[in-house]
Amino acid sequence: MSDDDSEPTGSEQADIDETRGFSNLEGTDLGGEESSQGLFDDLLSGEPIFENKEVLRPSYTPHELPHRSDQINKMATILVAALRGETPSNILIYGKTGTGKTASAKFVSKELESTSQKYSVPCDVEYINCEVTDTQYRVLAQLANKFIEKNKARIDDRIEELEALLDAVDEHGAATSSDTTAGSTRNDTDAPSVSSTTDEPAANATGEPTSTHPLESTPFTDRSEIDARIEHLEEDKDSFEEVPMTGWPTDRVYSVFFDAVDYDERVVVIMLDEIDKLVEKSGDDTLYNLSRMNSELKNSRVSIIGISNDLKFTDFLDPRVKSSLGEEEIVFPPYDANQLRDILEHRSEVAFKESALSDDVIPLCAAFAAQEHGDARRALDLLRTAGELAERSQTETIVEEHVRQAQDKIELDRVVEVVRTLPTQSKLVLFAIILLEKNGVHSINTGEVFNIYKRLCEEIDADVLTQRRVTDLISELDMLGIVNAVVVSKGRYGRTKEISLSVPLEETEAVLLSDSRLSSIDDVQPFVQARFEN
Ligand code: ADP
Ligand code: MG
Numbered sequence: 108m109s110d111d112d113s114e115p116t117g118s119e120q121a122d123i124d125e126t127r128g129f130s131n132l133e134g135t136d137l138g139g140e141e142s143s144q145g146l147f148d149d150l151l152s153g154e155p156i157f158e159n160k161e162v163l164r165p166s167y168t169p170h171e172l173p174h175r176s177d178q179i180n181k182m183a184t185i186l187v188a189a190l191r192g193e194t195p196s197n198i199l200i201y202g203k204t205g206t207g208k209t210a211s212a213k214f215v216s217k218e219l220e221s222t223s224q225k226y227s228v229p230c231d232v233e234y235i236n237c238e239v240t241d242t243q244y245r246v247l248a249q250l251a252n253k254f255i256e257k258n259k260a261r262i263d264d265r266i267e268e269l270e271a272l273l274d275a276v277d278e279h280g281a282a283t284s285s286d287t288t289a290g291s292t293r294n295d296t297d298a299p300s301v302s303s304t305t306d307e308p309a310a311n312a313t314g315e316p317t318s319t320h321p322l323e324s325t326p327f328t329d330r331s332e333i334d335a336r337i338e339h340l341e342e343d344k345d346s347f348e349e350v351p352m353t354g355w356p357t358d359r360v361y362s363v364f365f366d367a368v369d370y371d372e373r374v375v376v377i378m379l380d381e382i383d384k385l386v387e388k389s390g391d392d393t394l395y396n397l398s399r400m401n402s403e404l405k406n407s408r409v410s411i412i413g414i415s416n417d418l419k420f421t422d423f424l425d426p427r428v429k430s431s432l433g434e435e436e437i438v439f440p441p442y443d444a445n446q447l448r449d450i451l452e453h454r455s456e457v458a459f460k461e462s463a464l465s466d467d468v469i470p471l472c473a474a475f476a477a478q479e480h481g482d483a484r485r486a487l488d489l490l491r492t493a494g495e496l497a498e499r500s501q502t503e504t505i506v507e508e509h510v511r512q513a514q515d516k517i518e519l520d521r522v523v524e525v526v527r528t529l530p531t532q533s534k535l536v537l538f539a540i541i542l543l544e545k546n547g548v549h550s551i552n553t554g555e556v557f558n559i560y561k562r563l564c565e566e567i568d569a570d571v572l573t574q575r576r577v578t579d580l581i582s583e584l585d586m587l588g589i590v591n592a593v594v595v596s597k598g599r600y601g602r603t604k605e606i607s608l609s610v611p612l613e614e615t616e617a618v619l620l621s622d623s624r625l626s627s628i629d630d631v632q633p634f635v636q637a638r639f640e641n
Contacts, residue, residue: 156463156498156505163458163491165484168213173453174446175207181437182215182412189230189374190223194401194408197432201418202439205482208414209380211439216378229373231257237385243393246385247360248350250377254367255347261371262344269337275321276330343370361396365403372406382413383420391424398431441481447473450483451490459494464505468493471510489513522610525587526618531625532572535563536580538619538628540590540606545616550595550605553578566628581606589615 161167172179178200188195202208216232223230233253240246327333347367350360368375377397379385385393400409413432421429442450451469472493476486492513497505529537539559543551557574564571572580581604585592591609596602608615620626 155460156494157458158460159457160491162454163487168210171453172207172211172214173449174442175211178437178439179211179215185435186215186219186376189219189376190226190228192228192374194374195410196434197411198435198437199433200412200414200437200439203441203480204416205484206439206441207483208439212378212412212414229371231373232376232378234378234380236380238381241385241388243389244357244360246393247364248352251350251360251364251367255349258347258367258370259344262340266337266340269333272321273330273333279321365400368409369404369406375407375409376412377409378412380414383415383417386420386423391428394428394432395425398428442483443481444473444477447476447483447486451486454487455490467507468505468510471507475514488517492516519611519614523614523618525589526615531569533580533584534619534622534625535569536560536577537584537589538625539563540608541612541616544608544612551607552603552605553581556581556606563628567624
């Protein structure tokens with residue numbers, strides 16, 4: 108599920124709307140003691156539960172990742188090659204959602220980049236979330252533009268250094284000519300200091316102006332050479348052409364990306380998160396192209412870290428890509444309840460006010476999330492939501508009941524999201540089941556669903572699928588946990604499915620009707636009536 112949890116819930120929305128009721132402000136003495144009508148006073152007077160809620164959100168990257176030191180150390184052992192200027196092996200990271208893959212990978216890449224800066228080793232890490240950037244074109248375009256940006260920034264730095272060198276040369280000239288007339292009176296030159304971390308060694312411009320010439324130990328012999336170099340760099344900078352988000356042939360995008368990466372000597376680590384989504388949507392061409400780059404690059408080296416929720420996705424890869432990408436594999440196993448407890452305890456120290464949590468809250472969150480394949484994201488969501496529920500009920504401590512309510516709320520949110528994103532045909536099938544249930548039909552069978560479904564399709568001018576396809580769609584809804592379909596034997600009448608809804612009816616119906624196509628079905632009663640007449 109998506110990381111985006113910023114959508115306000117229904118009740119938050121209502122709170123906000125109330126505050127917009129400004130119509131009665133007229134005549135209110137805004138400057139006086141009683142400037143407010145107490146809308147927020149009650150809410151504020153309760154002891155707050157949270158100290159810092161942000162640390163429970165998915166967007167927060169923790170500094171500490173308990174129970175992941177093995178995986179983190181293994182990544183570091185492989186990637187340290189980059190800091191020695193060698194090409195690290197490609198890495199494939201596997202594990203179910205919420206097992207800390209993204210958090211660990213981001214932690215390691217931050218460390219890698221800051222260490223590379225510390226030792227002035229050219230090493231760049233680029234992170235791409237392939238769930239968002241899900242085609243070869245987009246991946247390559249995004250990478251190309253990022254490296255163009257980096258190259259331009261580096262060129263700007265170099266030009267700045269060269270200009271400082273020019274100034275130093277001029278200063279030096281002026282100082283030596285005045286030396287000959289007035290003797291060595293000047294020793295407080297304010298020539299800019301120049302760092303010499305790149306391939307343009309700069310002169311020591313801050314020292315005594317008369318002793319060493321600024322161009323000593325630089326590749327330049329005079330001013331004009333520096334000017335020429337600056338001009339050359341400006342030209343390079345202008346030659347980079349940013350890739351538009353659509354429209355170019357992929358070959359051209361690739362070649363711009365390739366040139367941008369190879370512009371400088373460096374090791375590049377490309378991190379492709381949710382890589383299975385990319386392969387599922389657009390095949391393995393991107394990975395093929397990225398993994399063969401090293402044989403053609405002249406200055407730089409590329410190493411790939413792929414992160415996948417799906418253990419079997421490599422089955423769909425070209426064998427060459429598979430072996431290249433999987434040079435090293437790191438598995439992130441699900442957390443057990445004890446590990447989840449540790450993770451939650453670490454975070455709750457920062458997240459909550461002291462004694463806001465009763466003792467059984469963290470163990471219960473951990474237990475629920477352990478049942479959800481050991482998902483730390485779910486555990487943190489539960490804890491945050493339980494805190495919000497406690498806050499709303501204006502109690503000072505979070506108790507077990509808040510966790511149970513949070514579990515129900517999160518489950519309902521999940522259902523709403525799954526139903527909202529169903530294809531129209533599945534929505535119609537589900538709607539048919541809902542209509543039958545609403546009319547008190549028990550042990551619904553596929554034939555009944557199909558009849559109502561057909562009428563609904565006709566009503567909104569949708570294609571009518573065969574009964575066989577509708578049966579498949581019902582099975583899919585079953586797998587998603589939205590309906591429950593059991594096969595029952597009807598003796599000599601053969602076998603049939605008995606279908607029932609396994610999600611709350613009203614909420615689900617509301618989500619279906621929020622789809623503009625379905626909302627045009629205004630009077631559904633006749634369809635269901637017809638079913639009884641058949
Ligand atoms: P994945 O990428 O495997 O789906 P994430 O790295 O996004 O999982 O982790 C899900 C959530 O759980 C994030 O908020 C992350 O900060 C947190 N998390 C996961 N593992 C740990 C851990 N070992 N310690 C602290 N927080 C963790
Ligand atoms: Mg992730």
